[in-house]
Amino acid sequence: MAASTLGSTLSSVRLQIDRRARQISRLLATQGYRTVVDRARLKVSEWIKPRSFAWDVFPDDVTSADLIRPALPSSPNIAASEPMVINWVMGPAGPGSGGHTTISRVLNYLQDKGHTNRVYFYDPYCGDHKYYEMLAREHYGMTCEIGNARAGMSDAHAVLATGWPSAYGVYNARCAGKRFYFIQDYEPYFYPVGTNSVLAENTYRMGFHGITAGRWLADKLAREFGMDTDYFPFGCDTTRYRRDPSTERSGVVFYARLGTPRRAVELGLLALELFAKRQPQIEVHIFGNDFGDLPFKFTNHGLVSPDKLNEIYNTCFAGLTLSLTNVSLVPYEMLASGCIPIVNDADHNRVVLDNPSVRYASLTPHSLAAALEDVICARDFESVSREAATSVASRSWDTAGATVEKALRRALMANNQFRPRHSA
Template sequence: MEERGHRCTILVYNRNDGAMERHRSVIRNHWPGLAADIHPVPVSLDGLDACVASSWETAHVLAARMPRRGGPSPHYFIQDFEPYFHPRGSLYALAEDSYRFGFNLMALGPMVAEVLKREVGVRSKILPFGSDVGTYRLTNTTGRSGVVFFAKPEAERRGYDMGRLALQQFHRMHPRQEIHVYGARVTGWGVPVRQHGRISPRELNELYNRTISGLALSFTNITLVAAEMLAAGNVPVLNDDQSSRAVLTNPEAVWAAANPAILAKTLSDVVTAEDAAERSARAASHREHTWAETQASFAAALTGYELSSLGSY
């Protein structure tokens, strides 16, 4: 929005009265190009043209601080169906209720939009799910070996335990195929694992280009990992979901039931396929939406202009 000439402010919900200077420092260090002011959420949001909630918690804050009359237009950028982050109970209900506040709902991809309509009965504007096609690209057209997995044990929706069980079975089927894990450091797998920890996007592109396949698991929206792997010529295996297929249209993506044995067998089939090199090249040649398209659609939805790429569900 700054690139489009808008003056922006980041409002931090500082519910525990933490040091605002610390929060400002974190934001400035990690987003050095951002010019936006950074302030605590005020008691009233008068004086702003538009406000965007970025999670169910901030949607409640926005609803509570909106003036009774006038005030900014309220928007809600929804990247996951967030009730799924919690067991059925108080937090689930509060997260679900945030979609009923009457805000302009902007769903990242058709999967989220479909779940919003099915579970809550609300319509949303669909923004295209983008991919970083500048960083992730094909650089290796020769031999590949091994598989890769993004480990995030603290987020249940990322399917860490499902991936661990599947890769343990995969190792028994292919003991010579190296298993690469990045993200969190893992323990207790009982099979050889090459750990990369947290690596840069450039290093991650190199890892995707070295490996044949990998698991790309996510249960609340399609994972960014899948399109990035495909752009680098790595053919991922994803947990199957009809809504996810609407987001990731690359025909070389492989879908399998969320079952460790089935995921392991599917991964085995990809690794041993005779046309692996050709498949890798086809995967990398497929065009996905870029984040620039997502940004343009977001800006259009926020300012009230329509683009031909915007849809609703």
């Protein structure tokens, strides 16, 4: 190597080292060592991440799903009083999945009413079937048959997709049964604009009958995609989440899941930073994720059991729970415990919650912090708390289950083909 080239290379290296040294020095001075470590981990993760596309669906199911020339599966007739046979197609899940919790509540309700349920896992990640079957039984109380969707499904009256990847499996399946789509959120919003967002959106064009969590989704899918839709109301487990009038409240709580961008965790943390400066005497509780250092004092609960969560709610005046898509189950749980939920003001939240005890705020740190302050400064918080708990006292997952049962039955009966009956 020529001396001039070597000198130029060394000069460039020294320039980059000096630049990084100054950057690290500034970060240490202004944000601390943990920020430096996090930046380094992020850079390493970029170096080692896969260079191929990560498929959330079997690619051959995408290429087999011809939406131009859809297959028309047969659908067995059903009598008005006949028990339904229902295939549920879903991805396997570990403990604590809110989506699977809702599915299991409805599925188990239908099971108790005498209908036959079958669960079929749709798993492009090729996880261990026996392990996830064990979790489905132990954590979600599923007692029905559990099989593998890719191995084929038995005929049924109804075949339900429960997420956009499973919708491709349902669309291509050869088993008989009217196709339904149990939809809990607008899943194209889960991704940046790209292949996955388009693949998710295309499932709403598959001709399935949608049964959605709350009215916002039903209206959106009917309006934008022409889907036939029904919706069920969110339930609340008031046997587990309940107000304890003997508990002294001294804090606020934030539902923070970093792995779900639609929960706007970063904005919530900025709001809590402002709130903590204004109300330093109020304890701040965070659950959903384990956090390191934050620029304010807080109690880090991480993932907690429902019983522990009820205890946390009962020690708090208010809870911050944000959603950029369909609302989560958290606001109703907070209400049942007498903790006032602060929710970002959006049509999808107002339509689904429809509760006078929920407080809405613009999605800015200052507005959210101010809403928290308004609750803790309420003149008669005990009355406010009691009204909140009373507002959801009649909400039950049985109501949700019964609504789904009626929607399935109504759609299946409408699908019946006329067959003349002859007396013996």
